[in-house]
Amino acid sequence: RLILALESSADDTCAAVVSSEREILSNVVLKQDQIHEQYGGIHPLYATQGHMRNISTAISEAIRRSGVAFGELDAIATTEGPGMKGCLQIAMVAAKALVGTSGLPLIGVHHMQAHALTCCLTEQHPPLFPFYTLLCSGGHTMIVDAQDVTRMRVLATTNDDSIGNAFDHAAKLLNIPWAGKAPGAALEGFARAYEHRDEHKVDIESRVQTYRQKLRVPAPSQLMFSYSGLRSAFTRLVDENDAGELTRVALARAFQSAAVAQLADKITLALSRAPVKPSSLVVSGGVASNGYLRERLSRVTSDHGMNIYFPAPALCTDNAAMIAWAAHYKLAKGELADPATLMPRSKWSLEDL
Ligand code: ATP
Numbered sequence: 148r149l150i151l152a153l154e155s156s157a158d159d160t161c162a163a164v165v166s167s168e169r170e171i172l173s174n175v176v177l178k179q180d181q182i183h184e185q186y187g188g189i190h191p192l193y194a195t196q197g198h199m200r201n202i203s204t205a206i207s208e209a210i211r212r213s214g215v216a217f218g219e220l221d222a223i224a225t226t227e228g229p230g231m232k233g234c235l236q237i238a239m240v241a242a243k244a245l246v247g248t249s250g251l252p253l254i255g256v257h258h259m260q261a262h263a264l265t266c267c268l269t270e271q272h273p274p275l276f277p278f279y280t281l282l283c284s285g286g287h288t289m290i291v292d293a294q295d296v297t298r299m300r301v302l303a304t305t306n307d308d309s310i311g312n313a314f315d316h317a318a319k320l321l322n323i324p325w326a327g328k329a330p331g332a333a334l335e336g337f338a339r340a341y342e343h344r345d346e347h348k349v350d351i352e353s354r355v356q357t358y359r360q361k362l363r364v365p366a367p368s369q370l371m372f373s374y375s376g377l378r379s380a381f382t383r384l385v386d387e388n389d390a391g392e393l394t395r396v397a398l399a400r401a402f403q404s405a406a407v408a409q410l411a412d413k414i415t416l417a418l419s420r421a422p423v424k425p426s427s428l429v430v431s432g433g434v435a436s437n438g439y440l441r442e443r444l445s446r447v448t449s450d451h452g453m454n455i456y457f458p459a460p461a462l463c464t465d466n467a468a469m470i471a472w473a474a475h476y477k478l479a480k481g482e483l484a485d486p487a488t489l490m491p492r493s494k495w496s497l498e499d500l
């Protein structure tokens with residue numbers, strides 16, 4: 148079976164065609180990072196306007212690249228939530244229009260469930276339930292016990308900022324050019340500067356150590372995340388230091404290390420409390436495309452004798468292929484949406500699928 152899915156919950160306008168045989172026939176992502184660079188974050192109104200401009204191109208390109216005729220599709224899916232309401236509306240209205248003209252069934256998808264299930268689409272040997280999943284994105288930082296496709300229990304969430312927002316803020320403070328990338332990805336690239344330049348290696352490393360000490364902010368001892376403390380500590384640290392390139396590179400590395408250390412600590416804590424240790428950890432969301440994070444968390448899981456899964460970086464950030472895949476589970480069970488009543492849900496708990 149074939150599903151065309153649309154996604155516009157944040158700033159990327161996405162459309163994809165995915166088969167029930169786990170083939171990604173097309174996956175179109177139209178970014179608008181340049182528009183938001185000047186605001187240092189996603190501007191809801193401009194993001195909505197961007198989707199308005201891009202949605203029909205995203206759909207026609209997804210159909211064209213898939214090599215599938217519209218008449219061969221079995222369903223249309225759209226992100227139902229959570230996300231920015233105005234943004235969500237664009238893909239949803241487009242999906243309803245397609246359903247209205249074609250008579251195809253409509254499926255509404257939970258965006259974070261789709262992030263969590265991406266590895267079930269992409270891995271040759273997909274992770275088996277139950278597994279733990281770490282969702283680290285622009286809007287969320289969560290450890291979830293995934294018992295099944297729809298039975299998800301949130302073990303930890305952030306009581307203030309998300310890790311993705313903290314990365315975006317840090318990139319802005321350090322004046323790192325986004326260069327068409329997500330700010331977090333730009334920070335990661337910047338932190339790697341001088342990596343192969345021996346003459347600066349010792350100097351940068353010793354600075355990273357010093358900065359890292361100063362970023363040791365008290366984190367909650369409970370099973371919960373908090374990134375506002377790190378955010379303020381980092382703001383102070385940037386203010387106290389010069390704006391030279393070596394300093395900024397060392398600051399970027401220290402930030403990345405502190406931000407990821409909290410993920411590693413909380414995963415370790417969650418595992419120590421697990422009544423039955425899960426066999427795998429599935430990491431997803433935009434920040435999961437970070438290479439440093441991947442290395443660091445892989446060490447944690449290998450210490451626990453667990454498997455770890457990451458989607459390919461391009462499927463960690465927002466895309467419609469993951470929406471289509473989550474929709475396939477619903478189509479198989481006949482869980483369809485009514486076009487007359489489906490509305491965007493800006494807030495929607497993963498425990499309420
Ligand atoms: P949510 O999924 O919670 O609704 P979102 O859809 O806006 O939020 P994603 O697209 O999943 O978020 O992730 C975007 C976030 O990931 C941004 O904060 C971005 O800076 C960050 N990000 C992307 N690539 C990297 C990277 N390589 N390193 C760190 N952060 C990254």
Ligand code: FE
Pocket residue numbers: 258262284285432433464465
């Ligand atoms: Fe997302």
